[in-house]
Amino acid sequence: MSKKKVMVGMSGGIDSSVTAYMLQNEGYEVEGIYLKLHNRTDGYHESNLGYIDDVTKFLGIKYHILDLTDKFSKEIYDYFVNSYLEGTTPNPCVKCNKQIKFGAMLDFAKKHGASYLATGHYAKTDGKFFYMADDLSKDQSYFLSQVPKNTLPYMMFPLSTYKKEDIVKFGAKLDVAYKKITEKNESQEICFVETVYTDVVKKHSNIDVEGDVLDENGNVVGKHKGYAHYTIGKRRGFTVKGAQEPHFVTKLNPKDNTIIVGKKPSLEVNEVIGNSLNMYIDDKEFHCGVKLRYRSNTILCKVKIENDKVYISLEEPAFGVASGQLAVFYDKDRVIGSAFIESAK
Ligand SMILES: Nc1ncnc2c1ncn2[C@@H]1O[C@H](COP(=O)(O)OP(=O)(O)OP(=O)(O)O)[C@@H](O)[C@H]1O
DSSP states (O other), X not given: OOOOEEEEEOOSSHHHHHHHHHHHHTXXXXXXXXXXXXXXXXXXXXXXXXXXXXXXXHHTOOEEEEEOHHHHIIIIIHHHHHHHHTTOOOOHHXXXXXXXXXXXXXXXXXXXXXXXXXXXXXXXEOSSOEEEOSSTTTOOXXXXXXXXXXXXXXXXOTXXXXXXXXXXXXXXXXXXXXXXXXXXXXXXXXXXXXXXXXXXXXXXXOXXXXXXXXXXXXXXXXXXXXXXXXXXXXXXXXXXXXOOSOOEEEEEETTTTEEEEEOGGGGEEEEEEEEEEEESSOOSXXXXXXXXXXXXXXXXXEEEEETTEEEEEXXXXXXXXXXXXXXXXXXXXXXXXXEEEEEEO
């Protein structure tokens, strides 16, 4: 019987490099895919491809380079820039997983005869649902939760039961091609942001325009350096006359370049409305846990879905909920769906 083919999304990092090794070891026919997603000119792609060259030579497998720069630019990069200019906080990795990695890359893998697409994500799937990874400090289920249900049967995450540190140790011993990867710097959080997000946004709009800081009653209480420099919950980089206690950003107003600030209690949120739902269960009303940011705790809530919107009533308050981030619904460690946060109060 011929071996089943698995394509591995390879970034040149240790996780996907070990993923390829593990699957080959399990008896799959493995091929790699490197996605070129943007036109960084600092040697980024050359460096990644150098590592991939060495690893695939060691494994004796071939790899493909898939240029998705146009699609990525329109669907992820523009959305990222526009979101900040609109005063919301985008989540490009969530969109990329849905549209690029498990959209276009999966289509490519299927077209080339693969039965599965594997990545080095820390998450689990049984083909019906996603679950948190065993290494909770690395769990990426939050970022995968917009991937449509019918895609899950094609996905494989061989690292789901491992700790990141063990993958690094394992790689360092495997071969010099892997050891070199463990010695390079960890990749940055968002692959196309070389420094900070504002440097990206600045290429498209002048965001350094000073504006007024308002209190919750609309009184001018200070100055800020341009609304796009702030996200909900931020507490630095603006002035508040005579403030004794810390003040936090509670709202951004792109139209008149003002930001509204308040003390900690004003960040409190009990109700959240979301759109762009992606559900793995059919229920329209249920209780569950919800994460309103990647690194936030899970909060118990009541969920009601009506037409294209989801209404989330939190059982305890959340602080600093930003429009544009994702609300991910969990039943213990199982992801049952997600929606983009439209508003919160
Ligand atoms: N440019 C790319 N081309 C192909 N696959 C990619 C690319 N970037 C990321 N991936 C896949 O998505 C997975 C998760 O991406 P993420 O950016 O979170 O990487 P990571 O945790 O740093 O993993 P790695 O150590 O493999 O870089 C990677 O392990 C890899 O399988």
